[in-house]
Amino acid sequence: MSERGLDRDGTIAREGTLGRVPAAFVPAVEAARIHIAETFDNARLHSACIYGSIPRGTATPGVSDLDLQLALHHEPSDADRADATAIEAALDRVLPQIDGVGILLTSTRVLLSDLERHDAGFFIACLCTPLLGDDLAERLPRYRPTTLLARETNGDLALALQRWRTRAAEAATDSDRRILCRLVARRIVRTGFTLIMPRWGGWTSDLNESAELFGRYYPGRIDQMRIAAATGRTPSADPDVLGMLINDLGPWLAAEYTVVHGEKAPRP
Incomplete structure (x- = not known):
């Protein structure tokens, strides 16, 4: 990756990896993975990602929040949102190193749609780090700073x-x-x-x-x-x-x- 956040071909590099997660936040990421897998079965959940300062490796204990994106097989329902809120509360309650938890719920249909190709699609492909399930970035293009x-x-x-x-x-x-x-x-x-x-x-x-x-x-x-x-x-x-x-x-x-x-x- 170049100094300007680009790969050698001039496309925007994915900015985070699980390998960059600071040691203080590794338990938080693992707790998120467990809670999501226990709450959302494969019939509902396509994949989960983490984004923000934690996978970028720049998070500060007690200051940074934990940001998650869930890709669902269907459009998010009230039950899905209630389950996500429960996970947010559970993680925030037991993880002192984070200052809040936020979970985004989006269907794979929206994330892969033509309308969202250069917004939500870019977000998934370049700003999100895979946590569970298949990587939707494999079904999206490479992006340039246009x-x-x-x-x-x-x-x-x-x-x-x-x-x-x-x-x-x-x-x-x-x-x-x-x-x-x-x-x-x-x-x-x-x-x-x-x-x-x-x-x-x-x-x-x-x-x-x-x-x-x-x-x-x-x-x-x-x-x-x-x-x-x-x-x-x-x-x-x-x-x-x-x-x-x-x-x-x-x-x-x-x-x-x-x-x-x-x-x-x-x-x-």
Whole structure:
């Protein structure tokens, strides 16, 4: 893999492996594997992956969360979601080294669909590390840092901003605001990076690196993006920080993204 997150052929390399999982998190990954296998039988579960800082090898005990993606043979049901929530709670309760568990549920039909080829498909092929079952990446293409990839991964920031403003208005506690602030900050930094990704010609998921690379092309916004990167790692309950993200940096970024890459294909 090159310094820019690419394989020798210029395609984006899968960024995580189970071999990179820090020692402190190995028991958490194994516990996740056991809980998922015991809860979701083969009739429901096609495969499970882990993604985020743990398989990238950059997780910090007590700070990092455990992120999982389950690919189901059918569309997720209420029963599937209830089972996933139960696994989240069980793992979070007994694993002090993690700060929260998140499980995504998606059908293989959606993950392999043409509409999701450069969004959910890219996520599975390049950002997820196989944990259980067959690797769906084998049924997906190799990806390059193109405008098409930029548009389909993050070309819907304007829609997200609408949802975040509603959630911000409804946030009643500092905990609510921190959770939202972390979500917003991470998405904005990643959108800032994919805005400049085709020009830079590589891939990274590191928040600090993403912010600094963005700043090479948009120096006038680098200070705000650095705040976003810091907030993505250590979320703030300060309403001024959240306000800057969703009312200033976010709208500017969404507009610039549309000019440079266009809007993401509409989803049902």
